[in-house]
Amino acid sequence: MPKYAYLQGEFIPLEDANVSIMTHAFLYGTAVFEGIRAYWSDKDNQLYIFRAKEHYERLANSCRIMRMDPGHTVEEMTEITRVLLEKNEMKGNAYIRPMVYKCNHQVGVKLSGLDDDFLLFATEMGDYLDLSKGLRCKVSSWRHVSDNAIPMRCKCSGAYANAALIKTEALDDGYDEAIVLTDDGHVSEGSAENIFIVRGGKLVTPPETDDLLPGITRDTVMVLAEKVLNIPVEIRRIDRTELYIAEEAFFCGTGAQIAPITSVDNRPIGNGEVGPISKKMQEIYFQVVRGQLKEFSHWCTPVFK
Numbered sequence: 001m002p003k004y005a006y007l008q009g010e011f012i013p014l015e016d017a018n019v020s021i022m023t024h025a026f027l028y029g030t031a032v033f034e035g036i037r038a039y040w041s042d043k044d045n046q047l048y049i050f051r052a053k054e055h056y057e058r059l060a061n062s063c064r065i066m067r068m069d070p071g072h073t074v075e076e077m078t079e080i081t082r083v084l085l086e087k088n089e090m091k092g093n094a095y096i097r098p099m100v101y102k103c104n105h106q107v108g109v110k111l112s113g114l115d116d117d118f119l120l121f122a123t124e125m126g127d128y129l130d131l132s133k134g135l136r137c138k139v140s141s142w143r144h145v146s147d148n149a150i151p152m153r154c155k156c157s158g159a160y161a162n163a164a165l166i167k168t169e170a171l172d173d174g175y176d177e178a179i180v181l182t183d184d185g186h187v188s189e190g191s192a193e194n195i196f197i198v199r200g201g202k203l204v205t206p207p208e209t210d211d212l213l214p215g216i217t218r219d220t221v222m223v224l225a226e227k228v229l230n231i232p233v234e235i236r237r238i239d240r241t242e243l244y245i246a247e248e249a250f251f252c253g254t255g256a257q258i259a260p261i262t263s264v265d266n267r268p269i270g271n272g273e274v275g276p277i278s279k280k281m282q283e284i285y286f287q288v289v290r291g292q293l294k295e296f297s298h299w300c301t302p303v304f305k
């Protein structure tokens with residue numbers, strides 16, 4: 001277990017890092033957060049935080065939407081993260097959860113005139129989804145929260161009630177994960193991950209305007225597709241039935257990593273096995289996050305000096 005967390009401007013023992021039951025963020029979901037991974041490299045004897053800058057830039061954007069002030073620059077938050085991992089002597093894969101939240105002990109649902117705090121904890125973490133086989137997915141009966149309800153450009157904790165309903169239905173129905181549609185019936189994303197399909201040899205993913213979280217891994221996949229795999233990427237709306245006739249499909253996300261999908265609504269994707277592009281993308285991704293591809297080593301922040 002990690003020893004320290006960061007709360008109210010200090011590194012303190014994890015067991016003391018608690019908030020009151022009257023905290024505004026707990027009462028109303030008024031918190032924004034990130035999920036960041038750090039990967040251990042045996043080769044370099046080093047822990048690398050993956051794309052910290054982009055995660056903290058997104059956190060800053062989330063704060064803008066929710067009228068919050070993280071109280072730190074992107075560079076400061078990255079350094080606090082590095083120090084926390086160092087203090088916890090984490091020498092294995094880790095998951096980092098920064099959060100900016102409305103910290104007043106106050107009843108009354110609004111965003112203005114309240115105080116904000118930045119907190120951070122880290123924990124050991126393995127795979128979030130099973131990567132050893134393809135995932136069986138269903139299209140959720142729930143619709144995705146829309147930009148005019150709870151905007152996903154803001155990674156707000158309250159929005160994850162929607163994700164919990166989506167994921168629970170999929171698990172209760174015997175599937176591994178769900179794909180969620182926008183209010184007008186187009187593919188948006190998974191419960192906590194973005195989606196790519198392969199059609200005509202091209203990677204296709206829905207646009208940011210289809211209510212999805214603009215994922216850092218989604219961006220990583222697009223860069224790797226074009227720069228390493230030489231596969232064109234198309235950003236456009238995807239119909240539900242395109243899922244059924246795709247050559248391949250996979251989820252991507254910090255938690256999910258690259259998770260191939262092998263069936264949707266009981267229809268096999270391609271030949272029902274993990275496809276070659278998904279497999280290749282997974283292999284390259286795991287090299288990149290451990291700083292093994294020089295071209296992308298600027299994405300990896302070393303923890304230990």
Ligand SMILES: Cc1ncc(COP(=O)(O)O)c(C=O)c1O
Nearest residue numbers: 192193194213215216217253254
């Ligand atoms: C709803 C949702 N979509 C997509 C993603 C993937 O985003 P990222 O690649 O930045 O982790 C996440 C990540 O947690 C998520 O919660």
